[in-house]
Amino acid sequence: MVYSVLKDDQHPRKRSREACYRESKTDRCERKIRKAKLKTRSGLYDWGKWKFSERDYWIHSFADTVPRINYQKTSKAEFIERFESKNVPVVITHATDHWRANTCWNEENFLDKYGSHLFKVGEDDDDTNVYLKMKHFLHYTKTDGCKEDSPLYIFDSGFYKDRRRAKKSRRPSDDEDNNNGRKRRKEDGFSPIELLGDYEVPSYFSDDLFKLTGERRRPPYRWLVMGGARSGTGIHTDPLGTSAWNALLKGHKRWCMFPPGTPKHIIDPPMKPHDHEGVSWFTKVFPKFRLRDDPDSHATLGERLGMIEVLQRPGETIFVPGGWAHVVMNLGMPQIYASRIRLTGFVWPDMTIAVTQNFCSFTNIEYVFLCTRHSRPKLGAKLYRKIHALAQRAPKIYGGVAAKLDMLKYVPQIPPSSDESSSSSSSSSSSESSDEDDAFYTSPHVSK
Incomplete structure (x- = not known):
């Protein structure tokens, strides 16, 4: 008689216990995601009602007319003279070439280093911040977030803070102590404050006079922005008249901007509370700016208002002057490439990762x-x-x-x-x- 000897990890009882553990872990993750979604948009029940995920929101190349300058070839004085002093938007290339964030800021590294850290994904009805762990957020972006009209995204001014909650004390099993202990010790070795050292403020924007008021006094001014396709911010103007810069490290962003003085009722008409997201604006409001609604003019409404469109690519930094209303949406895979990608197996980088800061300079x-x-x-x-x-x-x-x-x-x-x-x-x-x-x-x- 031949006896088969099963290793510990092959034992059916152990496999079933591990399967139950994995299942419960996934269930907990999805429960926390549902809880965060309910808090951020309490009156919204069908997040995929409008089927926005089936639409193509990519901008035509001819529509992007914003000038681009090379950071390595344009001095600070020239930037101020040509753009900041005239309150004109511009896209800056090669400003992030030497940043560590170029290689460190990606899903794999964030999951490995900051998977158990909390990041802000919105606010509830009482303006209380809502957080998700990075590992739960990344799970969401690859599951429900791919299909939802306007997915959750990280927009966190305190991204450098360690917000990990202390876990309830319990006696771990031998397996957890051996297998998961190393992972916990590894994550304990990393702090989100290291993210501040992964990038540096471009010299164009280094003269931030709000620094004089101190970190406790000044309003939030820097954010980690991270999300999948169709996530983004609705139409708004940055607070206190400040200007801003936004450096994109991964993915693509679509911008639409309007100069100061543009009538608010035209660019931000009354809408339902949950329609103020960027994707809703591009779907329901933006089309009218492509129309020639004045019989006495050959220009479109957007052209008459001075509207500017931008397709921001990885490695580009956009300068947003104070007073300019703008709406931003993260882009996913263009429909034109869908069939090719299915054939080749190429994975389109739907995730966008950026850092942005508001500032007060000698000019503004x-x-x-x-x-x-x-x-x-x-x-x-x-x-x-x-x-x-x-x-x-x-x-x-x-x-x-x-x-x-x-x-x-x-x-x-x-x-x-x-x-x-x-x-x-x-x-x-x-x-x-x-x-x-x-x-x-x-x-x-x-x-x-």
Whole structure:
């Protein structure tokens, strides 16, 4: 008689236990995903109702007319003269060539290093942040997120913080201690704060005067942006008149931008609460800007308004001047390549990963200061004091800025744009100082 000897990992009881464990692990993951979806959009039950995943949202190459400059061949002075001082958008190439993020920021590395870390994927009805672990988010992007109209995406200003929750104490099994212990120790060796060292602010945007107010005072200003096809932000204007830069490391983004002064009722018409996502805007609002609705003009509505379209590619950094309303959507696979990809087995990189920051520079300080003085008077007062204090010690650098702020002392307040409060980038500061900060700005124009 021949006896077959089964190894421990081949024993049917052990295999069944492992199968149950894997199944329960997947169930827990999907339960947390459903919970996050319910919190972020409590009134939405059918996330695939409009079948947006079956549409092609790619931009035609002839529509992208935004100028492009080479970061390595264009000086900071030239950038300021040609674009920032004129409040004109531009796409910058080769600004990220030397970043570690070029090779480190991908799904595999994020899962390996930060799989158990929490990242913000939205807010609930009470404006409380909603988080998902990176490993759960990546599972979602490869399952339900592929089919949903407007999937969840990471838009996190605190992406560098360690938010891991302490697990409930329990006695681990021998298998978990041996097999999973190494993974836990490996993840414990990495902190999201390392992400800040994977990129650097391009020299064009290094003069951020809001740094003078301190990290606790200034509003959120930098974000990790990560999501699959059709995720993105609805139409909005960045808060406090700040300008922004957005560096794309993976995937493609579609932008549509409108210059300051564009009527809000045209670019942001009344819509249902869940229709303010980027994909809904491109589906329901954007088509009218391609129409020639004026019989006396051969130009389309978008051309008359000064609308700009951009297809942002990996390695490109887009400069968004203050006051420009914009809507952004992450792109997936173009329909024209669908049949080819099915034949070749090529996997299209649907995931987009980017980093973006808002800033106040020597060039846009006047507009930012007026907006801040109205919306955040305490923050504006502190910025005023810091600049004047530095002007005493370094008049050649800060003297001109201090003089500009003095000239604005009697300029009427600039109210924020009507959609600024709903901007995906706007947020209040985490702390407030004493009421004396507002004393400098007490005037008939300020509503308390």
